[in-house]
Amino acid sequence: MNQTVVSYLSKYEFYDYLLALFGNNQGVLAFTIYFLLALIIIGMCATIGGLGTYAERKISADLQARLGPNRVGPYGLLQMLADGVKMMTKEDIMPFTADKALFYLAPLLCLVGVFATLAVLPFAGGFIMADLNVGIFYLVAISSFVGLGVFLGGYASNSKWSMLGGMRGASQIISYEIPVTISILAIVLLAGGMGFGTIVGQQGGLPHQWFLFHNPFAFIAFFVYGVGALAETNRAPFDLPEAESELVSGYHTEYTGMRFGFFALAEYIEVFVVCGVAASLFLGGYNVPGITIDILPVQAAQFVIFMTKTLILYYVVIWIRWTLPRLRVDQLMSVCWKYLTPIAIFNLIGCAIWMVVFNGKSIAELVLGSH
């Protein structure tokens, strides 16, 4: 059965008081709770996305021995607000050759695809908005909206740079979905379920209980997932769709003001989501070492642990961007189809055989004896 925040909260006494307050209307109460929590999560993720742009510049400056933004607010921390205000007050320009309807629609598709993934992201035990049975599968499926948004954005602009960027972006995103999906399949196989609750619940708080160190194949699968995820979010070294030195800025060349802002916001939140998925699939998710009960202080600790893991991965993603050079487009495709996909299939087979031969035990369990 699908677990949700509301079904989690309904175990407590105050839920009955709330229910009485809403005139015993389950639907309205559930809607209110979901709506408020969704607002909080979106606000949080938008802040993280905004801080992501700041962190990107600050970390890149750090890696290149520069100062980075330091004028607006302490240490330049308010830079994201300044950026936001600037985007809102910029004139909205649309090329007169553009396909107007699709030009409007493209950023919306990106935004919908990214926001819908937030519904299943496991922040803490019990506080997954909806722990769907098809959790990770749903996440992979719904994030394909981003590819469509990128393509339509490039197409609708009717500019050569945008068109090239959009075509490249869409083919890159769909290609790298294959190794990512197969790596995720390996983890689904180990966990015995697609729901995030099941996957995280099968792991423990300490590193030897993580799926990352479950067996050698899962260890490789993590890196396949990581590379594929970088490509799916159009991050360097796979940022060919928006390669600034060859395609101006790719599919969003013609976008200005708020619509450009939506593309950027969607991209930064998607990086966060991808890091969160990596943390919960491979790095033990929100598990606190040694404690499994769901009470409020523990949940706060779980939230902190999840965010720490995710933000460390976020840092690594930015670090990679400013360290590695960009791939060529034929290298991009051969990396995907000739290296990552065969390796991912090999990992999947390896995990299946490991499950049967060692009866689902991890390396640590085999070495240290049962539990």
Add this chain to the structure above:
Amino acid sequence: MFLEFLFISSAVLTVSCALGVLVVKNIMHSCVFLLGSLMGVAGLYATLGADFVAVTQIMVYVGGVVILMLFAVMLTGGTDFISRAQNLLGLAPSMGNKWTYGMGLFVGVVFLLTNIKLLMGLTQTLPTKTINNEFPSTVTEIGHLLVKDHVLAFEISSVLLLGALVGAAIIARPRKQN
């Protein structure tokens, strides 16, 4: 209440977008309308409690088929070639030869018979719905069915997909110009 809302909005989305696909002249716009229609169908599956099928619908159709269609449109240079046909009958001879029309007629007859068979059932009372509590979720049920009852279909489907892959590769391969 919520389920009714979801059902009505999905149904409206499906039907109106399907109409949009037919009415709109711009082929790119019809692709996007098709996307909306397919999403509506996914919503309908979700209202029926078939979460796995709904997500599969999104994954395969929205993530794959619509993008493939957009690529296929781009092969021809996008919307620079908007159809200038006056009416349907004027277009008909260019749409195929006698074999394709024969196939179309055959498919139409089969479709009609299937629909008649389906509509015959409407007059009877529906059997009461039995809820199967053997499995915790539809995913587990589908998995068990694929591994146990329908294992042959599962394996044959992989061969079918192999055939599709080889066929796709052969058709799309560039040929030497003679």
Add this chain to the structure above:
Amino acid sequence: MIPAEFDGLMPVVIFMGLAVLLFFGGHFLSVALAPKKPSHLKSTPYECGELPVGSAWSMFNVRFYVVGLIFIIFDVESVLMFPVASIFRELNDMGQGGYALIIFLSFISVLIEGIAYCWRKGDLDWVKSFQHSLKKETK
């Protein structure tokens, strides 16, 4: 307890709805705050300062289409593998691990055959796809 109908679906719809709301809200703010001085030159497509020649909607390479086709096949295969993978542990605990493994491996081996065929025939090469087939035919 919560009726089953509220499980799961509602947050998904709410998040999608909020995305749409945010989009139109942002648009509204932008329309309210931003200046509006359109000119023809400003709204030409950007081509590094030159006046654009022709439309960007030209015929694209067939490779993108081939990639899309191969992607769909793999997509459907992974869709079929997901339910089997998610009950693999359960079957293994029931002592049917070997049976499940054989079914799973025979499914994947066909997938591997497909990718091996495409690799051998050069359909996975991005640039050399055409030269590869020319070389094959002239031999």
